[in-house]
């Protein structure tokens with residue numbers, strides 16, 4: 001059964017149909033990549049799923065729960081999380097403080113029956129687990145704002161994982177990275193598959209073909225086709241879109 005199920009989703013900006021009756025599903029444990037040329041509607045679709053935008057038509061369910069009409073916070077409680085391209089980190093705080101704050105934000109309500117000391121120990125354990133998962137163990141005492149871009153992106157992922165999501169939305173996680181950081185991010189995303197399903201928007205096709213179980217191609221707000229890397233690479237209309245002979249598409 002699908003974890004995320006999007007049916008007949010429509011988003012208009014004035015006269016522009018940015019999301020044109022999109023159907024999409026992401027299965028549990030799957031990395032599903034969303035690709036397409038600039039302006040195809042990838043970010044709009046992720047913004048609709050995360051709750052930043054409200055759709056004009058259609059349904060979005062996560063694990064059977066309808067998300068349309070729910071706030072972004074409610075969606076997080078139902079198991080959705082997204083990376084915000086580093087804007088969610090506290091730059092003046094250490095990596096450790098960032099992780100502790102994130103752990104506290106998501107574990108806070110489950111401590112009614114524990115004493116203060118247990119509470120602190122559980123938060124520390126949780127923060128340490130997030131650091132280990134994302135490879136941040138060596139820079140816990142560093143101020144987040146002074147970290148290199150690639151490490152800040154890892155911290156952003158760690159913060160998004162703090163809510164224990166069922167589905168993680170990653171919008172261009174490799175943007176602005178050099179080859180070494182990109183490789184590390186690819187490794188991190190690959191490991192995350194054990195934690196949650198991922199809907200990945202990425203322009204780096206090498207990364208997409210390495211990581212994605214399935215790929216959906218958006219063109220002019222519509223899903224042109226979905227399938228595995230072999231299907232997508234051999235699809236004539238996808239080739240036309242990417243090689244610039246757009247008439248076929």
Ligand SMILES: Nc1ncnc2c1ncn2[C@@H]1O[C@H](COP(=O)(O)OP(=O)(O)OP(=O)(O)O)[C@@H](O)[C@H]1O
Pocket residue numbers: 013016018036037038039040041042043044045
């Ligand atoms: N808030 C908005 N108001 C008006 N138009 C918008 C808004 N957000 C996006 N659009 C338009 O919707 C269309 C889809 O944009 P979107 O950013 O979703 O595409 P994209 O596939 O993510 O592009 P890119 O790869 O360049 O980020 C574009 O024509 C864009 O100009």
